[in-house]
Amino acid sequence: EAGVAQSPRYKIIEKRQSVAFWCNPISGHATLYWYQQILGQGPKLLIQFQNNGVVDDSQLPKDRFSAERLKGVDSTLKIQPAKLEDSAVYLCASSLTGTSGGKTQYFGPGTRLLVL
């Protein structure tokens, strides 16, 4: 089966510009996650969707980050305006359901963002 798809793979922008990342989860996976992975650290959850509803966005910097999953499939993560500290890899993951912490999450290849 096809894995989690993400685009673009790389993005370079200047601070204060806006940027958007796209994710297409594995077919049939109801739960979608966005993670931020700063160099030298483990991934940190930004937001979790169950179908098209937000389950957890407690660590999403809502003053500049936004995410949507309008039809319960694809998702877009946006940063506006970007700051230098937003330079990171943004990973998208999906799972069959998110109600149990034991469910396996499948990760996409990530989008590497560099903010200059």
Add this chain to the structure above:
Amino acid sequence: AQSVTQLGSHVSVSEGALVLLRCNYSSSVPPYLFWYVQYPNQGLQLLLKYTTGATLVKGINGFEAEFKKSETSFHLTKPSAHMSDAAEYFCAVSFDKLIFGTGTRLQVFP
């Protein structure tokens, strides 16, 4: 609050040697435990996970990990390292969401 500690940000072994990557967790009750591997410029791939049942968990590529409740540990091992095992390894704990450790970079020398 849950947390994960990976001892050693870098581990180097010779090809054919034992691989041991350490992971300790902090949680009031036993959580779900995971090991993921990340190759350069790729996403994370699940190696193995512990949910319930047998405490020795076997994963892909010859890796295994043992859940030790008394030591709050979930160390990852492989009897004989291969050059292709060189990657970043992340331990993670979960109840309702994954919390990752900071990772251990494994280098394998010929």
